[in-house]
Each structure stands twice: as C-alpha cells, then as structure tokens.
Amino acid sequence: MFSKGVRYMLMATFFFALMNVCVKLVSHLPAVEVIFFRSVVSLAMSYVAIRRQKLNIWGNNPKTLALRGIAGAGALILFFITLHNMPLATAVTVQYLSPIFTTIMGVFIVKERVKPWQWVFFALSFAGVLVVEGVDTRVSPVYLGLGVLSALLSGLAYNFIRKLNTQEHPLVIVFYFPFITLPIALLYSAFNWVQPQGWDWAILLLVGVLTQLAQYYMTMSYQAEELSKVANLNYIGIIYALVFGFILFGETFEAGAYLGMALVLLGVLLNIRYKNRLTRQQKAEALATAEVTGK
Numbered sequence: 001m002f003s004k005g006v007r008y009m010l011m012a013t014f015f016f017a018l019m020n021v022c023v024k025l026v027s028h029l030p031a032v033e034v035i036f037f038r039s040v041v042s043l044a045m046s047y048v049a050i051r052r053q054k055l056n057i058w059g060n061n062p063k064t065l066a067l068r069g070i071a072g073a074g075a076l077i078l079f080f081i082t083l084h085n086m087p088l089a090t091a092v093t094v095q096y097l098s099p100i101f102t103t104i105m106g107v108f109i110v111k112e113r114v115k116p117w118q119w120v121f122f123a124l125s126f127a128g129v130l131v132v133e134g135v136d137t138r139v140s141p142v143y144l145g146l147g148v149l150s151a152l153l154s155g156l157a158y159n160f161i162r163k164l165n166t167q168e169h170p171l172v173i174v175f176y177f178p179f180i181t182l183p184i185a186l187l188y189s190a191f192n193w194v195q196p197q198g199w200d201w202a203i204l205l206l207v208g209v210l211t212q213l214a215q216y217y218m219t220m221s222y223q224a225e226e227l228s229k230v231a232n233l234n235y236i237g238i239i240y241a242l243v244f245g246f247i248l249f250g251e252t253f254e255a256g257a258y259l260g261m262a263l264v265l266l267g268v269l270l271n272i273r274y275k276n277r278l279t280r281q282q283k284a285e286a287l288a289t290a291e292v293t294g295k
Contacts, residue, residue, distance in 0.1 A: 005225025006272075008217045009233040015214035017240035020092060021248060022207045023083050029194050031080035034207060036185035039178035041208020042215070046175035059172040061164060068160035068173065069180030071153045076181060078150035085143050088245035089238060089253065093132050093261060094147035096235045100126055101155030109159040112226055115278065121271040125235065128263030135256035161222045170219040177215060229275045235268040 002010070026034055050057050059065050075098075082091040100122050106112045133144060161173060196204060221230050238261050245251035 003225060003229075005221045005223075005230050006233065008221035008224060009230045010236070012214045012216075012218035012221060013234055013237045014240065015210050015217065016234075017092075017237045017244065019207055019210040019214060020083060020088060020237075020241065021244045022203050022210065023080055024088050024249065026196070026200055026203050026207075027084040029196060029200065030189070030192050031084050032077060032185050032188040033192070033194060034204065035076060035080055035181060036189045037204040038207045038211050039182040039185055041205060042212045043175070043178035043182055045209070045212045046171055046178065049171050050169075050175060053169070053171065055169050055172055057172065057175065059168045059176070061167060064160055064164055065168065065173065065176040066180065068157050068164070069176040071157035071160065072177045073181040073184055075150045075153035075157060077184070078146045078153070082143050082147040082150065086139055086147070087136070087251045087253075088249060089241040089251065089261070090132065090136050090139055090257075091147060092237055092241040093129055093264065094144065095151050095154070096238060096264065097126065097129055097148060097151035098154035098158070099234050101152050102158045103155075105155050105159050106162065110162045112162075115274070117274055118271055121267045121274065123267075124270070125264045125267030128260040128265075128267065131260030131263060132253075132257045133260075135254045135260070158222055161219055164223075166223055170216055170223065173219050174212065174215045226275075229272070229279075233268065233272070235264050238264060 023031075023034055047057070079091070079095055082094065085091075086094070103112075103114055103118070103122065107114060133139060164173060221233075224230075242261065
C-alpha cells in the first residue's frame with residue numbers, strides 16, 4: 001500500500017496531466033491569457049471553500065505564502081509558454097526537472113537530508129531529460145532555457161509549501177497561488193487580449209477546475225511526506241503526456257527520446273523503492289530501541 005502522501009501526489013499528477021492537455025488545446029490563445037482564466041476559476045473555488053470551512057483566508061504566515069505564490073506564478077507562466085511552443089511530452093519532461101531542484105533546495109531551505117544513493121537516482125533521471133532534449137530537434141534553446149527556469153521556480157515553490165508544513169490549511173496555500181498570479185495575468189492580458197471562441201470557453205473552465213484539484217492534492221502530499229519521497233512522483237506524468245500527445249496531437253519521437261524518458265522513470269522508481277526501504281529500516285530500529293528501553 002502507498003502512503004497517504006504518495007496517493008495524494010498520484011492524484012495530483014493525473015489532474016495536472018489533464019490540465020496540460022487542455023492548455024495545449026487552446027495554444028492559439030496567449031499563454032498568459034490562459035493563466036488569467038485559470039486563476040479566476042481557481043481563486044473563486046478557493047475562496048468559496050475557505051469560507052465554507054471558516055478559515056483565515058490570509059493564513060498565519062502571509063510572507064511565506066506570498067513567496068510561494070510569486071515563485072509559483074513565475075513557474076506557471078514559463079511552463080505555459082513552453083507548452084504552447086514544444087511537443088507536449090517534451091515540455092512536460094523539461095518541467096519534471098523540478099523534483100531535482102526541489103530536493104536540492106530542500107537541503108538548504110527545510111534542512112532535509114538526502115542520501116548519496118538518492119543523488120545517483122536523481123542524476124539518472126536528469127540524464128534521461130538530457131537524452132530527450134538531445135534528440136528532439138523541435139525544441140529551441142530559448143524555450144528549453146525557459147522550461148528549465150520554470151522547473152527551478154517550481155522547486156522553490158514546493159519548498160515553501162514544505163516549510164509551511166501543517167501550519168497552514170492546504171486551501172489557504174492554494175488560494176495564494178491564483179491571488180498572486182491573477183493581477184500579473186490581468187495586466188498582460190489587458191494589452192494582448194485574444195477573444196476565445198466556441199469550445200475555448202469550456203476548455204478554459206476545465207483548466208481552472210483541474211488546476212484547483214491538482215494544486216489541492218499536491219499541497220496535501222507535500223505536507224504529508226518528505227520532499228525527497230514524493231517529489232519525483234511528478235515524473236509519472238511523462239507517461240500521460242506521451243499517450244495524450246500521440247492520441248490527441250499526433251506527436252511522435254525518435255527512439256532515443258523514448259529511451260531518455262525510460263531513464264527518467266527508472267530513476268523515479270529506484271528512488272521510491274530506496275526511500276521506502278529506508279523508512280522500513282527506521283521504523284524497525286525505532287521499534288527495537290523502544291523494546292530495549294521499555295518505552
């Protein structure tokens with residue numbers, strides 16, 4: 001059985017994958033305009049949910065919450081730009097560098113320890129990303145750089161979530177994301193508006209709803225587990241991106257790209273297995289100590 005944090009992250013990954021498809025379907029609209037609609041829906045849903053549960057909408061740590069919102073807004077804008085200008089699976093693969101950045105920065109921000117073997121597994125996943133990018137000639141260096149920067153900012157945002165731990169309700173953390181993002185997207189859209197047509201409106205609504213669900217479960221996952229245990233589960237979205245990209249957008253890749261994605265997933269699975277083994281060992285040691293001391 002998976003732990004609660006792992007189950008939450010698996011759900012978040014699936015909802016994020018569906019959201020990515022919706023963003024790709026409206027790539028004829030400016031990326032920041034799509035973010036504007038996403039933020040409106042997410043902000044409204046968060047506000048209603050917070051009021052129903054009678055929570056303090058501003059939280060107990062407004063500074064850290066705001067920093068999480070700023071980092072998340074930057075990451076989101078850059079990621080949507082790459083989704084509009086890269087194949088779906090390629091954009092997602094680059095974004096999935098974020099768990100590596102999350103873990104690295106987690107050493108300094110939330111003081112979590114990472115075992116040497118985990119660095120090996122992260123390196124394996126990172127090597128897989130490099131293989132994918134090396135064989136996909138459709139990606140320009142500019143958009144690749146924006147994708148890496150987006151992943152870096154995502155890692156920073158996830159660390160702020162972990163730093164908040166259980167001090168804030170997940171709904172409050174989620175609320176700050178669109179609250180910070182909306183003014184930025186509104187300012188840009190006011191000067192670069194493209195009128196949505198027909199089914200665009202339904203897809204834009206879905207972007208917001210799926211985002212809300214994904215953010216909520218992701219936040220609960222990072223609050224429930226160590227970063228190094230759940231962060232790499234984001235990589236599973238590569239499978240969704242490959243399937244959706246092929247079926248909906250006719251995207252195919254060279255054999256080397258599939259090999260690279262396999263390396264990414266292998267690094268993920270090895271890390272999860274290793275982390276679970278460490279957890280079992282720690283529990284066994286704690287139980288043995290308790291038996292000896294009689295506590």
